[in-house]
Amino acid sequence: MSRHNYMTGADQIDAGEAFAFAWALTSDGWARDVRLTVRDGRITTLETGVQPRPGGSQGFAAIPGVPNLHSHAFQRAMAGQTERRGTGDADFWTWRETMYAFAERLTPEHMLAVAAQAFAEMLEAGFTRVGEFHYLHHAPGGLADTNPAVMAEAVIAAAEETGIALTLLPVFYAHAGFGGAPLSPRQARFGCDGDRYARLHEASAKALTPLPDGVIGLAPHSLRAVTPEELEGLLSLYPAGPVHIHIAEQIGEVEASLAWSGQRPVRWLLDHAPVDERWCLVHATHLDEGEIADLAASGAVAGLCPITEANLGDGVFPAGPFLAAGGRFGVGSDSNVRIDAGEELRLLEYSQRLTRRARNLMAAPGGSTGARLLAGALVGGAQALGAPPPGLAVGAPADFLELDPEHPALAGLAPDFLIDAWIFSAGREAVRRVWRRGRLVVSEGRHVARDRIARRYRAALAELMDGL
Numbered sequence: 001m002s003r004h005n006y007m008t009g010a011d012q013i014d015a016g017e018a019f020a021f022a023w024a025l026t027s028d029g030w031a032r033d034v035r036l037t038v039r040d041g042r043i044t045t046l047e048t049g050v051q052p053r054p055g056g057s058q059g060f061a062a063i064p065g066v067p068n069l070h071s072h073a074f075q076r077a078m079a080g081q082t083e084r085r086g087t088g089d090a091d092f093w094t095w096r097e098t099m100y101a102f103a104e105r106l107t108p109e110h111m112l113a114v115a116a117q118a119f120a121e122m123l124e125a126g127f128t129r130v131g132e133f134h135y136l137h138h139a140p141g142g143l144a145d146t147n148p149a150v151m152a153e154a155v156i157a158a159a160e161e162t163g164i165a166l167t168l169l170p171v172f173y174a175h176a177g178f179g180g181a182p183l184s185p186r187q188a189r190f191g192c193d194g195d196r197y198a199r200l201h202e203a204s205a206k207a208l209t210p211l212p213d214g215v216i217g218l219a220p221h222s223l224r225a226v227t228p229e230e231l232e233g234l235l236s237l238y239p240a241g242p243v244h245i246h247i248a249e250q251i252g253e254v255e256a257s258l259a260w261s262g263q264r265p266v267r268w269l270l271d272h273a274p275v276d277e278r279w280c281l282v283h284a285t286h287l288d289e290g291e292i293a294d295l296a297a298s299g300a301v302a303g304l305c306p307i308t309e310a311n312l313g314d315g316v317f318p319a320g321p322f323l324a325a326g327g328r329f330g331v332g333s334d335s336n337v338r339i340d341a342g343e344e345l346r347l348l349e350y351s352q353r354l355t356r357r358a359r360n361l362m363a364a365p366g367g368s369t370g371a372r373l374l375a376g377a378l379v380g381g382a383q384a385l386g387a388p389p390p391g392l393a394v395g396a397p398a399d400f401l402e403l404d405p406e407h408p409a410l411a412g413l414a415p416d417f418l419i420d421a422w423i424f425s426a427g428r429e430a431v432r433r434v435w436r437r438g439r440l441v442v443s444e445g446r447h448v449a450r451d452r453i454a455r456r457y458r459a460a461l462a463e464l465m466d467g468l
């Protein structure tokens with residue numbers, strides 16, 4: 001596997017570098033004529049009201065990069081292939097059959113090609129850290145005992161190549177349904193017993209060490225895929241770092257949980273696991289009033305994936321009552337059918353408007369909807385991914401993007417309206433430049449290695465589609 005490293009090496013920034021912007025969205029709001037200096041990937045100084053140095057240029061409006069708290073990178077390669085209807089009903093469970101058929105064919109080389117494409121697109125779309133909920137563990141043909149992290153290494157190489165920050169969430173997946181049902185043959189590439197998972201986790205953590213700000217977490221796939229004893233065992237084995245779990249995405253899962261335990265899945269988890277700030281409950285779409293209040297009070301993050309949840313017909317997360325109860329949230333691109341940080345936030349708000357027949361539901365009284373959505377996703381996303389507090393502030397990661405002053409949707413607007421215009425009108429086309437750890441990774445809307453990454457992705461897709 002060839003590696004191209006944008007993150008380390010001789011040209012690493014070590015002498016400090018300065019960036020100047022006409023506007024920057026700091027923790028205290030928009031500031032004018034801002035100069036940042038960056039050293040070792042962190043913002044070391046932030047001055048406002050300063051003109052750029054003689055001969056230096058000044059960018060337009062800088063905002064912090066958005067964390068993408070939930071991704072299955074390989075599913076990027078399925079986009080556009082699951083929008084046809086067969087003879088029966090199409091739902092989440094028929095989509096999953098297509099995903100399984102596709103996953104069976106992916107080699108580690110394909111994984112690198114597809115994940116690099118997905119990660120480059122994430123950076124172009126305003127995401128600067130990804131939580132990769134990684135369950136496609138084994139190479140085709142079964143268990144590769146020689147290296148349990150063979151597929152994880154491909155994901156890590158893709159992060160290294162593209163420059164995106166990675167929180168790797170190795171998935172523990174042992175059962176096909178509630179009550180410890182055995183895996184189906186199509187799930188064999190995902191499965192691990194406790195010993196194998198421990199080796200996979202250890203090898204993944206080791207492979208992650210070259211990344212300057214990689215984080216490793218723990219991901220019990222869902223309550224369908226782990227028994228209560230296995231969940232308890234995992235939590236005692238890994239007492240620190242993020243814990244992510246898919247939960248209550250589908251009504252069918254809620255019904256199966258009730259049949260198994262007499263409790264809804266989120267209620268069961270809150271009653272039987274130490275859910276706190278470490279946790280990210282991915283989707284958590286179907287909640288009753290008590291679950292909303294108790295999930296909010298737990299300090300855990302609700303991992304919302306509005307584009308995928310719409311694509312799969314999951315349902316609408318009760319964002320209004322959850323926020324009113326002080327709940328924390330972040331957004332994720334999940335199936336990667338479309339990758340756009342602004343659009344995830346837009347659809348989150350629009351789904352609320354469509355069901356409640358009102359406007360600006362996620363805004364604080366008197367405030368901007370977009371600004372509230374962005375602030376929530378920054379804080380909640382960083383918490384869920386075990387990342388340092390985000391924002392344009394001294395000590396924060398130098399992960400930021402510049403909105404494009406030439407984009408028509410931003411024309412003539414005062415800074416207070418820029419976030420709303422980006423989210424509700426422009427979308428990813430308004431992301432002009434992106435820096436990660438102070439290094440330019442996207443220029444004029446294009447990842448700096450876009451051509452090479454896209455070429456390799458097309459070749460991988462040609463192989464994957466051959467004979468499907």
Ligand SMILES: [Zn+2]
Binds near residue numbers: 334
């Ligand atoms: Zn998922």
